[in-house]
Amino acid sequence: MTITHHLDDATLMSFAAGALPAALAAVAAAHTDMCPRCRREVAALERLGGAVMADLSPVALERSEPAQAAALPADRRELSLRTGNGEVPGPIAPLVGGGLDAVAWRWLGPGVWDHPLPLTGAGKLRLLKVAPGHGIPEHGHGGAELTLVLRGSFNDETGRYARGDVADLDETVEHQPVVPPGASDCICLIASETRERFHGLITRQWQRVRRF
């Protein structure tokens, strides 16, 4: 797996700062889990967080620090590192129970299915499956959007996206991703900060019907 499309620097910074809206943070974490290059970048940007926090004017604590070891937690070395589940990266594994082959898809239109993932917090997170020869519904970006390929590949004006690649495109870009004919289904994890403005006729009707 060679990843060629990465997170934008501004997205990485916001992610490391803990300021990325929840849905986008989920995709950023999933990509980072698969991508050593972006893990390095996040580590560097966390250094910036350490520096920013060190520069804050301290606010005195009301309670003093624990005087006895008995006042401290006894269970040490605890850590919650999630492991992935096949093609599903660790960070989102709890949201995609049985793996990609067990997803209950919802038909959106010819060759296009989706599956919303439960999320508390800002934005919308879902899996999207597109059959070969079909396009991912065209959409302008009403807000930030991240698309991470989990299986298969798609092409658009900015290149080819395969497993691990993330499309982190500017709000002004309108792109038309297409899954090449003869390829396998493409499954992506998509986060949007706001609802997409779908332009396709069918999807527009669906938007109306389902408040997509």
Added chain:
Amino acid sequence: MADLLRRVAEQADLAAFRELYQTYGPRVKAYMMRQGADAATAEDLAQETLFTVWRRASLYAEDKGSVATWIFAIARNMRIDRLRREVPWQELPEGRLEQPSDETPPDEAVSEKERQGRVRAALAELPPEQHEVVALSYIDGLSHGEIAARLGLPLGTVKSRMRIAYQRIRAGLEDLK
């Protein structure tokens, strides 16, 4: 600071922990208050953050960042978990510390202290408009869109300021190699 953390990890050294607590507790509390917590909640979150430091001290790896960086990541995750209750997966980068270092090129010559010093220097030298977007992200926890609204700027301008700020910070780190 790394020495203190090592003593906490290896000997459960209470005196070392108290020193870390006194140094970082008030900063974590300030951070939580800037993120919107009231003083009592911020105090609780600061205490929980430092307790996590106590529990996980043996997982800290010096080559991955300074103690301040490590505590920042713990505090950030605590804040997301408790103040927003939304992004549990952001525990990831901190959890990664436990894994063998496949991503950080070995660089024995440069101490982490020196690296952190460079980052702080680069941060201090950022032009005000770049410093502002960094602070609004890291300290106030605002998204790109929220920063754009707060400052009355186009989204693209906010993002390009963040990119340039990061390039400067990165440059400060890279000439160490």
